[in-house]
Amino acid sequence: MHIRKQRLLTPGPTPLYPPALHAMMASDIHHRTEDFRNAYRSCLADLKEVMGTSHDVLMFAASGTGAMDATVSNLFSRGDKVIVCSAGKFGERWVEIAKAYGLEANVLSAPYGEVVTPERVEAALAAEPATKGVFVQASETSTGAAHHVEAMARAVAKTNAIFAVDAITGLGTMPLDIDGWGLDVTIGGSQKAFMIPPGLAFMAISPKAWKLADSATLPHYYFNLKKEKKSGDAGESSWTPATALILALAEALRYVKQVGMPKLIENAQLLAEATRAAVTALELQLFAPASPGSSVTAVRAPAGMDSSVIVKEFRNRFGAIIANGQGSMKGQIFRIAHLGYFDFADLFAVIAGLEIILNANGHPVQYGTGVAAAQQVYARAAVKPQTVTA
Amino acid sequence: MHIRKQRLLTPGPTPLYPPALHAMMASDIHHRTEDFRNAYRSCLADLKEVMGTSHDVLMFAASGTGAMDATVSNLFSRGDKVIVCSAGKFGERWVEIAKAYGLEANVLSAPYGEVVTPERVEAALAAEPATKGVFVQASETSTGAAHHVEAMARAVAKTNAIFAVDAITGLGTMPLDIDGWGLDVTIGGSQKAFMIPPGLAFMAISPKAWKLADSATLPHYYFNLKKEKKSGDAGESSWTPATALILALAEALRYVKQVGMPKLIENAQLLAEATRAAVTALELQLFAPASPGSSVTAVRAPAGMDSSVIVKEFRNRFGAIIANGQGSMKGQIFRIAHLGYFDFADLFAVIAGLEIILNANGHPVQYGTGVAAAQQVYARAAVKPQTVTA
Numbered sequence: 167m168h169i170r171k172q173r174l175l176t177p178g179p180t181p182l183y184p185p186a187l188h189a190m191m192a193s194d195i196h197h198r199t200e201d202f203r204n205a206y207r208s209c210l211a212d213l214k215e216v217m218g219t220s221h222d223v224l225m226f227a228a229s230g231t232g233a234m235d236a237t238v239s240n241l242f243s244r245g246d247k248v249i250v251c252s253a254g255k256f257g258e259r260w261v262e263i264a265k266a267y268g269l270e271a272n273v274l275s276a277p278y279g280e281v282v283t284p285e286r287v288e289a290a291l292a293a294e295p296a297t298k299g300v301f302v303q304a305s306e307t308s309t310g311a312a313h314h315v316e317a318m319a320r321a322v323a324k325t326n327a328i329f330a331v332d333a334i335t336g337l338g339t340m341p342l343d344i345d346g347w348g349l350d351v352t353i354g355g356s357q358k359a360f361m362i363p364p365g366l367a368f369m370a371i372s373p374k375a376w377k378l379a380d381s382a383t384l385p386h387y388y389f390n391l392k393k394e395k396k397s398g399d400a401g402e403s404s405w406t407p408a409t410a411l412i413l414a415l416a417e418a419l420r421y422v423k424q425v426g427m428p429k430l431i432e433n434a435q436l437l438a439e440a441t442r443a444a445v446t447a448l449e450l451q452l453f454a455p456a457s458p459g460s461s462v463t464a465v466r467a468p469a470g471m472d473s474s475v476i477v478k479e480f481r482n483r484f485g486a487i488i489a490n491g492q493g494s495m496k497g498q499i500f501r502i503a504h505l506g507y508f509d510f511a512d513l514f515a516v517i518a519g520l521e522i523i524l525n526a527n528g529h530p531v532q533y534g535t536g537v538a539a540a541q542q543v544y545a546r547a548a549v550k551p552q553t554v555t556a
Numbered sequence: 557m558h559i560r561k562q563r564l565l566t567p568g569p570t571p572l573y574p575p576a577l578h579a580m581m582a583s584d585i586h587h588r589t590e591d592f593r594n595a596y597r598s599c600l601a602d603l604k605e606v607m608g609t610s611h612d613v614l615m616f617a618a619s620g621t622g623a624m625d626a627t628v629s630n631l632f633s634r635g636d637k638v639i640v641c642s643a644g645k646f647g648e649r650w651v652e653i654a655k656a657y658g659l660e661a662n663v664l665s666a667p668y669g670e671v672v673t674p675e676r677v678e679a680a681l682a683a684e685p686a687t688k689g690v691f692v693q694a695s696e697t698s699t700g701a702a703h704h705v706e707a708m709a710r711a712v713a714k715t716n717a718i719f720a721v722d723a724i725t726g727l728g729t730m731p732l733d734i735d736g737w738g739l740d741v742t743i744g745g746s747q748k749a750f751m752i753p754p755g756l757a758f759m760a761i762s763p764k765a766w767k768l769a770d771s772a773t774l775p776h777y778y779f780n781l782k783k784e785k786k787s788g789d790a791g792e793s794s795w796t797p798a799t800a801l802i803l804a805l806a807e808a809l810r811y812v813k814q815v816g817m818p819k820l821i822e823n824a825q826l827l828a829e830a831t832r833a834a835v836t837a838l839e840l841q842l843f844a845p846a847s848p849g850s851s852v853t854a855v856r857a858p859a860g861m862d863s864s865v866i867v868k869e870f871r872n873r874f875g876a877i878i879a880n881g882q883g884s885m886k887g888q889i890f891r892i893a894h895l896g897y898f899d900f901a902d903l904f905a906v907i908a909g910l911e912i913i914l915n916a917n918g919h920p921v922q923y924g925t926g927v928a929a930a931q932q933v934y935a936r937a938a939v940k941p942q943t944v945t946a
Contacts, residue, residue, distance in 0.1 A: 174584040179799060182584050190580050191801065192574050193753045194564040194572050194879045229617050229779065233605040235778035243776075266777040280826065357796060363583045365617050365755050365798030385634075386776065387656040388625035390881040406747060408755030409569060410580065410800065487586045 173319035175516060177307050177335055177462035177489055180475040183361035184462055193410035193553040203401030204330060204411065205416045205522045212419035216427045217337065217352065221370040223440055224394045227408040230334040230355035233367035234263055237330050237351050238387035239374055241299065242496035248299040249290045249327070251282035251318075254309035255492045256332060260301040266383050278495055279309050279464070284446035285316035293438075297380065304336025305459040308492045310501060312340055312429040312459030316347050323348035328375045335461035338427065339434040339505045350375040358461075359506040360422070362414040371395075408494045430506075436459040437504035437513050440543035441465075444517045444536035448524065450467055453499045461505045462489070466498065468529045473500040479523040486519065510544050560875035567697050567852035567879055569726055571753035576808035583800035592799065593791030595806045600788055602809035603758055605815045607727065607742065609734040611760040615785045616625035619800040620724040622627070624653055627720050631689065631765055633773040634658040638689040639680045639717070639736050641672035641708075645698035646722060647884045652942040657774055662687075668885055669699050669842055669854070671847045674707035682812035687717045688768065689709035694726025695849040698882045700891060701850030702730055713738035718765045726853035728817065728893045729824040738905050740765040748851075749820060749896040752804040761785075768833060782792050820896075824850040827894035829902050830933035831855075834907045834926035838914065843889045851895045852879070856888065863890040864930045869913040876909065886938035 174181055195202050196209060196243050206225075213223045219519045242248070247270050250260045254275040264271040272290055276281045281304070291297055291336045315331060320331040329352035333342055337352075338359025344352050350372040357364035359453045391405065397404040422430060438460035441454060445465045452516060453464035467473035473490055474497050489501035502516055517536040524531050564571055577927075585592050603613045616622050631640070638659050639649045643666040662680055664672045672692070681687055690712045695702045705721060707738040712719040718740035723732055727742075728749025734742050740762040747754035759844045761781060769781060780794065789796040812820060828850035833843060835855045843854035857863035863880055864887050879891040891904055907926040916919050 172584060173584055176586050178796065179584070179586060187583065189580060190753075191577060193577065194562060196564055196569060197754070197876060199871075227617070227619050228622070229798070230796040232618070232778045238777070263777045267775045354622070355796070356889070357773070357799075362797065363580075363800035364587070365801060366795040385629070385657045387628070387653045388622045389778070396857050405569065405621040406745070408753065408798065410753035411749075411755060411798070424684070470886040481589075487589060 169547070170521070172484040173484070175486050175488050175503055175512065177501060177505060178355065179357040179364055180361065180503060180506040181508060182363065182397060183421055183507045185416050185421070186362045186414040189413045190308065190410040190419040194231045194411055195409055195413070197260045197409055198402065205412055206403065206407065207417060208277045208403045209412055209415050210512045212423060216419060217344060217370055219370045219429065221344060221372050222395055224369050224371065224391060224398055225403065226389060227365065227403070229364055229366045230332070230551070231259065232331060232370045233353040234259065235534070236369065236386070236391060238263050238267045238269065238492050239386035239389060240391045241328065241351070241352070241378045241382050241383045242267065242269055243381070245298050246298045246547055247272070248301060249274060249287060249297055250312065251300070251302040252276070253281050253309065253311060253313070254278050254303070256303045256306055260332070279311060279454045280421070281311050281313050284314050284321055285355050287318050288321040291321060291327065292326050294418050295325070297325065299328050299330055301330045302332070303332050304333040304342060305339060305461040307335045307462060307535070308495065309454050310459055310462045310464035311454035312336070315342060315349070318516050319347035319349055324496060328372070328378055335505055338430050339461040340459065341431060343462065344370055348372070356415060358409060358553055359434070360415060361418045361507040362411060366415060374398070374506065429488035430545045431458065432505040433508070436543060436547050437508055437510065438463055439542040440504050440513055441504065443539040447539035448521065448531050448536040462499045462501045464491070464499045464502045467500065468524065471527060471529060472497045475527055476520070476523055479527065480519060484519045488516070513540055561669055563876040563902070564876070565876050565878050565893055565902065567891060567895060568657065568745065569747040569754055570749070570751060570893060570896040571898060572753065573808050573811055574896045575811070576752045576804040577863070579803045580800040581802055584801070587797050587799055588792065595802055596793065596797065597791045599805050599809060601801055604811060606809060606812050607734060607760055608817065609742070609760045611734060611762050612785055614759045614761065614781060614788055615793065616757045616779060617755065617785070617793070617795065618800050619754055619808045620722070620757050620796065622779060623743040623759045626658065626776070626781060627659055627743070627773045628653050628657045629776035629779060630781045631718065631741070631768045631772050633771070635660055636684050637662070637684055638691060639664060639677060639687055641677065641690070641692040641703065641821065642666070643662070643699065643701060643703070644693070644696035646693045646696055650722070652693065654691070667793055669701060669844045671701050671703050674704050674711055677708050678711040681715050681717065683713060685755065687715065689718045690813045691719055692719045692722070694721050694723040694732060695729060695851040696724045696884065699844050700849055700852045700854035701844035702726070705732060705739070709737035709739055709910050713863040718733055718762070718768055725895055729822050729851040730849060731821060734760055746801060746805060749824070750805060751808045751897040752801060752862060754807060755798050755801045775795055782901060795934070813879045823898070824894040826933060826937050827898055827900065830900070830903055830930040831894065832894050833929040833933050834852060837929035838911065838921050838926040848895070852891045852893045854881070854889045854891045857890065858914065861917060863885045863918060865917055866890045866910070868911060869917070873913065874909045878906070
């Protein structure tokens with residue numbers, strides 16, 4: 167067979183930063199030693215720095231859903247009134263978690279591909295002053311749409327409710343002024359813009375959220391924010407940490423700091439812009455044209471074509487794993503990711519491959535049309551190479 | 557400086573099986589692909605095989621404590637009566653979890669270094685027929701003592717209660733006939749006899765335990781046994797799995813199967829026996845002489861000597877990380893581990909190092925005394941090398 171390099175081009179797990187991957191080889195380390203405490207402390211400090219917050223940051227050995235669970239089980243009580251913005255699969259996950267813990271949730275839904283407006287949140291808060299929390303996705307990974315986090319945050323900040331933001335694919339792809347706007351819980355995951363494999367969840371927690379924790383009564387044990395805060399202050403985790411991933415994270419965060427969070431975000435934004443330009447030039451339709459985020463761009467398959475064919479063709483022809491739609495969107499859309507360790511060379515290859523796949527499957531396009539549109543974005547932005555020393 | 561190889565010789569994280577460690581380098585893999593499903597399915601099937609059970613086996617992206625939490629939050633209801641056997645730090649963790657979830661716990665305590673007898677469990681069950689569960693550690697890692705799991709299981713099996721066993725350091729170090737004896741929940745962790753870094757928890761769940769899940773009412777979300785079972789049957793995890801660790805586990809389980817679980821257990825048992833012989837020859841005292849387990853041997857520091865000195869000396873002189881006592885035992889005992897990827901060469905070096913450290917710190921022993929005692933155990937057992945192909 168011809169050479170086909172395996173390329174992971176999905177919005178999580180994302181492409182891995184090689185030195186971070188290699189750092190896992192040193193994981194014959196014990197978690198109750200000063201060497202490891204240094205790595206753990208450096209991760210917590212660097213996370214604070216790249217997230218741009220003075221809030222406490224905690225880590226858990228879990229996937230991002232674990233931090234979503236921790237938010238509800240640590241900060242709320244059965245019967246608490248909350249508002250959930252649901253505009254896709256991960257919004258539905260907030261709804262499920264709220265339900266599992268017996269919260270009384272006012273669900274503000276938007277169809278897949280659209281978003282919940284800040285005005286709806288403001289109106290819902292006004293209608294129920296007893297609301298204790300508002301849940302949202304900064305970037306809804308299942309559709310590629312991004313919520314207007316700043317405006318929502320400002321609306322929530324005026325009330326007693328806390329604003330809990332699943333920023334799992336938002337961090338590193340959009341500006342999020344956690345302290346300035348008033349994000350009370352900000353959730354991240356290792357396998358996203360942080361460029362390492364899945365298995366770690368992060369949370370930034372505001373003083374307002376900590377205050378809510380004091381009166382919360384839902385039971386929890388593994389996810390215990392207060393205990394984890396105390397452990398973190400001592401450079402440790404409460405339970406045995408995922409040492410290999412912590413070592414990888416320490417290395418990846420070094421790189422993210424070197425690139426700089428604003429540049430990392432700009433990188434995702436430019437790739438997203440170039441992707442939109444490319445698929446538009448190929449006369450494909452964007453799935454979330456009104457509120458496109460920069461973590462991932464969802465594109466509708468051409469009429470009469472199952473998007474699964476595109477996903478399969480990418481794998482078979484190019485060894486590239488791109489994302490299908492999730493849930494009810496499966497077969498309708500495919501998703502091109504931009505978050506983290508992605509560059510223009512990746513994107514040029516994806517668009518060129520897409521052109522070949524469209525042609526091979528009865529949807530003729532002129533070779534190079536999409537690529538040229540992406541190149542224009544590159545040229546206009548005059549993206550400079552990152553000078554990085556290993 | 558002289559060469560000092562770093563050696564991780566603690567009862568978790570334990571020494572890592574190199575090919576498993578290296579397998580993590582291939583973690584640019586997506587968790588919703590057939591390639592990954594194959595790895596996930598193979599892990600679940602191999603776990604069942606090496607644990608020797610026909611029960612359902614589930615995995616979580618979490619440390620072992622996560623599976624302990626899952627046991628309580630998925631199988632019980634607030635106010636349920638349970639019996640907790642507590643003979644060390646991890647017994648205390650069961651107590652904490654039961655308390656966090658509002659169970660009514662009858663705590664059967666034993667001093668650190670001793671165990672809770674099956675007779676006490678039987679009596680407590682007889683005294684409270686409404687008991688819904690009995691919690692225990694197969695091997696109490698903090699003290700090195702092992703509970704008499706078989707006798708306890710037989711007592712619990714006669715009742716309506718389920719028997720939940722934290723076998724995190726029990727698996728691979730002692731025989732555990734999950735189906736035959738009636739272990740309803742059996743918990744394991746990746747960083748123990750499974751020879752890979754921490755971050756994965758396993759659980760085997762009996763039909764009797766599943767039945768209890770049907771009537772349980774405690775809230776939970778991230779740890780959802782029923783959902784995870786359904787996902788596992790489809791070769792997936794409910795939430796994004798810790799892909800790197802799954803790839804490592806698949807490789808390590810291949811090795812464990814090749815060695816054979818009985819041989820792996822015998823390996824730990826022989827190392828434990830040799831350790832006891834060595835430290836006894838050095839006139840040190842065992843911490844759990846009556847019920848010594850084979851996952852780790854806890855040894856009292858000589859009179860007038862802080863065990864922290866021994867731990868520190870091992871690190872400074874030999875680059876070896878051995879375990880101190882935990883909690884109130886810190887400074888009083890040190891612990892030599894045997895579980896998983898440990899061999900006699902490791903042990904000879906530890907005992908020789910211990911002899912040097914004792915002499916250097918005012919506790920004269922004759923060089924070679926402890927080593928010779930360990931060698932005798934080796935010679936008598938005529939341990940044959942494992943023939944292993946990479």
